[in-house]
Amino acid sequence: MNMPDKGVPSNSQADDGDTLIDPDNFLWKQYTVYVDLFKFYVDIAWKSTTWYYAITGAILAFYFNNADTANPFLQYALLLPIVLSLGLCVMYSLGAYQAKDLEKRMDCICGKLGITGRPHVNILRFFLVGGGILCFVVGSTILLMFVRGLFLQES
Numbered sequence: 001m002n003m004p005d006k007g008v009p010s011n012s013q014a015d016d017g018d019t020l021i022d023p024d025n026f027l028w029k030q031y032t033v034y035v036d037l038f039k040f041y042v043d044i045a046w047k048s049t050t051w052y053y054a055i056t057g058a059i060l061a062f063y064f065n066n067a068d069t070a071n072p073f074l075q076y077a078l079l080l081p082i083v084l085s086l087g088l089c090v091m092y093s094l095g096a097y098q099a100k101d102l103e104k105r106m107d108c109i110c111g112k113l114g115i116t117g118r119p120h121v122n123i124l125r126f127f128l129v130g131g132g133i134l135c136f137v138v139g140s141t142i143l144l145m146f147v148r149g150l151f152l153q154e155s
Contacts, residue, residue, distance in 0.1 A: 021113060031109045034102060038119050041102075045095065045124065049131050052088055056081040056138065075149035078142050085139025092132030099125040 021028050059081050066074055103121040110118045 021115075025113070027109050027113055031106065031113065031115075034106050034109070035119055038102060038106075038121055038124065041095065041099065042124055042127075045092075045127060045131065048088065048091075052084055052135070055084065056142075060142075072153060075146050075153070078146045078149075081142050082139055082146060085135045085142065089132045089135040089139060092128040092135065096125045096128040096132065099128060 059077055063074065063077055099121055103125070106118045106121060110116075
């Protein structure tokens, strides 16, 4: 993107047809903050999902490797993945709602500045919705295993 000279007003057309935006423009600064925020959200969503599946997989591997033992406290190892699953499900649902708001705000700023493109925030929203659904399914399944283990322990 071309940077404007001091004498060129913001949003003026250059000879090659590119829109020049004053770097001190408030909307431009807000747009760059939203782009950085979007990148941060994608990074955090990816890292939290990776850690979630690593922790859940390790605990489930431990649980199934020791399922034949008579340890009465073994099913309590499932509590952490249940809590993580439900917590991430809620966080991903709220994040998807906020990503929709971020998308609307970026569209508005792009329209006002005359920018033809913006980051694909909808991908973040779809990732969060899908991740929330998967966390709900995994958490519900582990919760059923936990409850089943409690009932089998009583018999």
